[in-house]
Amino acid sequence: MSTADGPRLQVDVEKQMEGFYLAVQLEADTEVLVLFGASGSGKSSTLDAVAGLQHPDVGHIRLDGECYFRRPRPPATGPRCNLPARERGMGYVFQNYALFPHLTAEDNVAFALRRHPARQRRAGELLERMGLSSLGGRYPRELSGGQQQRVAIARALAPGPRVLLLDEPFSALDLALKARLQGDLLALQRELGLVVLYVTHNLDDAFAIGDRLAVIQEGRVRQVGSVEDVSRHPVDEHVAGIVGVRNLFRARVTGSTTEGLFLDWDGTPLETPQPLPPSSVPPEITAYIHPEDVKIIYPGVPLMEAVRHNLVEGHVVGHRRRGGGHLLLTHLSNGHEIEVAFQDYAYADLSLEPGQTVQLSLRRDAITTLSPHH
């Protein structure tokens, strides 16, 4: 299906929204592209523009070389096109499923197959593919959330779309169910060779399903890349904040050598092994360290090489369980707070009650600096 010239789906749209200006450029191939951002950032509007439910002011949307939308920016001229939503043939899975309540599951799936010669059979096949073959006669209100979501996916796939758009599809489901549905969706995407745009504000969703991640903020794409890449190397502090990077801080740069960078974080000296080119050393820099890379020092035990640097004292102010481990909130001597994450089995013999004083090491090789935000 892929055409010779570039990615299959090309989106470059602008629209004046209420409160912000949407200006999004995206490209997607046969893959799952996650549109990630807070609510109101413009990711759902982007999805609606692709589906034809909203019309951009200017820009273009192309799929496999066909023009779905094109309106040149005023001084420029050229052919225009704007395919109505019903002719775009894109599968859309809505946030709250949007199943027709007056139709059975089977009739919901068959809704788009009105002129299909074997509509009942095709609907039955799709329901079976989604593991719902015995529930075709039920009305949406008689189905669980997960079953409704499966019907919604089957309905969107019924007309055989090339693109599947999902708007926060699994946000109302419990974790185990969500993981299973995400697995199913991924298998379908590979099997049918779909271009999938998946809107979410949940980073775990993005990790579970995304081939690539596009971070959207205030109507603009801030960064596109593999999910690991974006979360590990956010391009600036905004993206870092959006993808949920913890322990962001700003520090003064006190020195820069080939060995690395020396920082002063409000009185706490820190060093990182990331050298900067001498010409571009800013006076201040934003950096972060993942909570997993903050280590607690056992008092009176010789320090290992990895934790010999970046020592700072603090006291515990909070403690909660997270997944299979703990998250400790500590108040540092320099007035800032930092999160420390560790596994269940670690530090079992240390008292980490609130108020307790602890020695921390911010692993030298784990402090990551961000390029200054313009």
Add this chain to the structure above:
Amino acid sequence: MAWRDGPLVRWLDVRLLFTWPAAVVAATVVGLPLMFQAARAAIANVDPTLEQAARTLGSTELEILWRVTLPLARRGLLAGLALGATRALGEFGATLMVAGNIPGRTQTLPLAIYDAVQNRHYGDAEYMVLLVTSLGFLSLWWVRRLEQSGRPVSEPRTRQRLPRDDSPALESAP
């Protein structure tokens, strides 16, 4: 000189006055606003996301109206029809004016009650009043049932609570 026939008769040959269709027109005119209000609310209550979904599934606007909007608004439309009909049941003045009061041809129940009272047939009048009243109650009961059983189909709307006049926030300081 006065025109005996109006333009409807002269140009379109529509002769309604003092026929039973005139009574229908009178009943419709008084029932329509109620019917319209209920129908409008029912259609506005249909979740627009469902219409969007139909659009992405290849439906034209007309198909959406027939296959999504009207079926989902059905109960509200029926309730509106029943309300309008109930209101029309008591229609008196306009019917008398345009349809007359011809027994066996254009006489409606309210007009018959009026006649009965004029002729001091109080027994007949009472029976007819009872009939009209029970028809009205029956219809309203049905409307209520439609509205109640219709609730699970469309999402219940959260009702906004307005502050009451006697709430402390509105009390002025002494």
